[in-house]
Amino acid sequence: RDWSQSDDHPRRRRWLGLDWARVGTLSDPHDPPRGPGVYALWDRHDEDQHLAYIGQSSTLRRRLRDHLRDRPGDLWVAHAPLPTPRFDARHRRTEVETELIGAHVLQHGRPPHEQF
Numbered sequence: 001r002d003w004s005q006s007d008d009h010p011r012r013r014r015w016l017g018l019d020w021a022r023v024g025t026l027s028d029p030h031d032p033p034r035g036p037g038v039y040a041l042w043d044r045h046d047e048d049q050h051l052a053y054i055g056q057s058s059t060l061r062r063r064l065r066d067h068l069r070d071r072p073g074d075l076w077v078a079h080a081p082l083p084t085p086r087f088d089a090r091h092r093r094t095e096v097e098t099e100l101i102g103a104h105v106l107q108h109g110r111p112p113h114e115q116f
Contacts, residue, residue, distance in 0.1 A: 010040050010051050011078065016103055018080035018096075026068045026075040032060045033079075036087045038096055039064060041114075042076040049076075051112040054100045056082075056093040 013020050018038065021031075025044070032039075037060035041053040052075070057063035060079055067075060087093050105111050 010104065015080075016100060018082075020078045020080045023076050023078045025073070026064065026071070026077045027073060032064050033081045034059060034061050035081060035084055036060065036093055037079050037081045038093065038100060039077055039079040040100075040112075041067065043114075044074055044076055050108075051104060052114045053112050054097055054104065054115065056097040058088065058090065058093070 009015065011023055013022070020040075023042070026041075036056070036058050038054065038056045039060065040051055041055070042049055043052045046052070055063065060081065064077060064079065067077070082093060082096060087096070101111055101115060
């Protein structure tokens with residue numbers, strides 16, 4: 001797929017073909033699955049609502065709780081589950097994460113501002 005021609009936006013339910021939960025606060029992340037998935041974070045205090053970070057995890061619920069512990073109340077989150085067993089392997093999840101970051105770079109000219 002040619003991501004540079006995509007009009008997708010990270011806050012859309014079907015961003016880049018994944019089934020994203022609606023955006024919510026990190027303290028109420030709309031019941032993230034216990035299994036593998038990807039997630040996107042926004043700083044709630046950024047008036048322009050630029051994407052802050054894209055991540056992946058084998059246990060999405062636990063990973064989002066880690067972010068909540070580190071930055072309570074500061075972040076908005078959306079997450080998308082990845083089907084098992086195909087995405088049980090870290091390299092498969094990292095591939096999806098990398099494609100999401102790359103699509104963001106092509107669309108906005110920069111990675112999410114806390115990515116690297």
